[in-house]
Amino acid sequence: MSEREQGVVRRRVFYIPGYDPFHPRRYRELYRKESAAQAQISGYEIGLKPKQGKGPYGWHVSADIDGAHVESEIEVLYWADMVKSSMNMGIASTYKVLAQTAWIYIGSGALWRLMKLRKGPVIAALYPVGFLLVQALLAWLAAYVIAQGVQAFLSGWVGVLLGWLLGGVAAYGILDFFRRKDNKFFAYYLMHDYAYSARTRGANPPELEARMQEFVQRIAEALRSDVDEVLVIGHSSGAHIGVSVLADLLRQRAEQEAGPELSFLTLGQVVPMVSFLPEAWRLRADLAYMAQQEQVFWVDVTAPGDGCAFALCDPVSVSGVATEAKLHPLVFSAAFTQSLSQERWAELRWRFFRLHFQYLCAFDAPKDYDYFQITAGPMTLARRYKGRAASKSRIEKPVNRFVSTAP
Template sequence: MNPRIGAGKTMSGKPVAKRLVFHIGGYDPITSHVTAQRRFVREIARFQRTWSVKAAVDGSHDTVDQIQWNVTTTGPDWLVETDYRLVRWHDVIEAFGRRSIGSRISVGILAFLDFVLAGTLWRYLLSNWRYALFFLYPLVTFGLLIAAAFLIGVFAFKITGSIPIAAGGGLFGFAAVLAGPWRWLHLGDLFDDWIFSREYIRCGNSEIEQRLDRLAAELVVAASNSAADEILVIGHSLGAVLAVDLLDRALKLDPALGRNKIPVTFLSVGSSILKIGLHPKAMRFRSTVERVAKSRAIFWGDYQALIDVLNFYKSRPMAEMGLSTENEATVRVVKLSRMLDDDIYQRIRFNFFRVHCQFVSGNDKRTSYDYFMLTCGPISAKSQTLAPDGAVSMIADDGGLIANAPLSESELPGNPGAAA
């Protein structure tokens, strides 16, 4: 058994007892904010089994901008109270989904052409070809389905020699595409994702901006008055883009954010920051990223995984965007396969969306990345990100803290840049 606190040794550094978390999810029309809350409760049960700890979730409270709940996690010799806030923007996502199919198709194709003609697709290929394939997937799939509908019309013409019947067959095939594969393959949602991304780059989104302004003010007040030991802003997928935007707005309100009282940590997990940042017209966003990165009081950790085609694996975000790398993100490459039991991993490995969501799900095994240990554990998120094995060497088999584990940030090595 590893030595424990109280066994004649002292802990290096002070464990986190209170944490404030702002979580911003990605563009996900399938998982509503209510479903996301249920997933949190379900997945934290896996966290308890894996790390031999206890957790209780209660006190759910809805506001216009977020859903809040309290999480209490305990080990044999520690207790953490987490004020967890899930930022809501599902209303914005739903608004895109309510547009007519004709509008979604036409504007979606325009958005794809924008990214292609602007040279963004080429930049995706240079940065991460897997993400480029993900970009092409909805457009190519839709094109193949339309081609199939056209071939139905051609086939009908060859059989009947009637142009009206051929046209009817083609229209029937097109209607079948919209009634079936368009919905089954979530092509409409993928089109909406790119429509939103183009809009965000070109002109912003007023609803999102107003919400981020209010949350930024709340974040600044919390940084000055909260009893938390750590404020964690975590963005998953496209939510990482909005998280950067949130932190930039908070820094404009308080340039000393994170320096005075409560440390602020930013984690981008399975991030789509480069999805936006590599577009030539995203000058405003790149400036936003640069301002956040230059704020040395805010630690930025970026988690990436090879099997997740929805993130930019093994990339250095600042360098890829042509920005200064003097204070770049600490990149951690993790293996999702090591987080799960083999049978579960084999079952989900070709479900790209489920794999992508592992970044915000519970683990079956102790590894260097664990969403719930980062958001609800006794070790600061920064310390876990900088430690080679995350919290693994800091938590004993029975869930207790290991004596002399480097919990203090001052005892950890400096920013390693890109770390495997």
């Protein structure tokens, strides 16, 4: 296949993670492992090398797919330091943000409207609230039982004081045990995730806005380089960050400015968790803008099997900012139940957090979604999905109470 026929010979990829405190090397190793598995299944060759050129976190991919050789540079747009900082809370602070977050989602009516879309991500949002309250209940019961036991042996104020002192120590021990084991329960992690946007009622924290402008500059620099496609990928919470980053980039960029083709892929998005909040004016305005612009082809891929995402919910339409001029995104399903073998699906179906990352992994029987062909193959995103119909079961009904795009 000639360079002219294949469309992409060189590509830059920018991956925006969700609310994830881990170092980008985790994504590099995931890509290495899963790309090798997909290549073996699908019959192509793909390999990783150390990152070339500027930029702190990433890797280089060489692939031979469908008779074409493609070189792709993948960079992780880093904001894990902010995630770590936002998670740096003690037990008491976590219960404080639990109350604040619950109040914002319930008091604003956002929670009830989110439930009209998909139950899965709402249950995922309620899980940390429920489990943290269970932990608190167990701690209180332990404290109560110990206090009563001590008072049965020691009467008077000495028994009361000593009993509740020992009970308090036991209660703290129980709460601290669950906090230290949160890598198995994910209650603290998820609570901090939902609290991150809720604490500003949907507005971006100033430190995130500053980092997003750095992302804009990184992508703008790539658009001045000698590549054929610049592909921006937003996963989970990274999807709504990507929407705003690209909206800012396009507003700053001349419409007909020459350069590589710019593409946008959102995976496992949870946009409504933010866009349904009262002060998410910035995000709603950016969603409306990205839906109407003609410079970037935007594809949104989710799957009903992913209980942590708003599967097949058009993020623009359900947020209530779609107009007759809407062009994007193309919404379709990764169809986990069809593109994974029965054995693999049975193994993964109850591993909810692992399924939320399946978009970045190999499929036993891939349909027209293949993460590695998209990021390392010879076609641009627009060419790959040209004429592809949106999923018929997508949800487009606007249910958001807050639809304003400015204060």
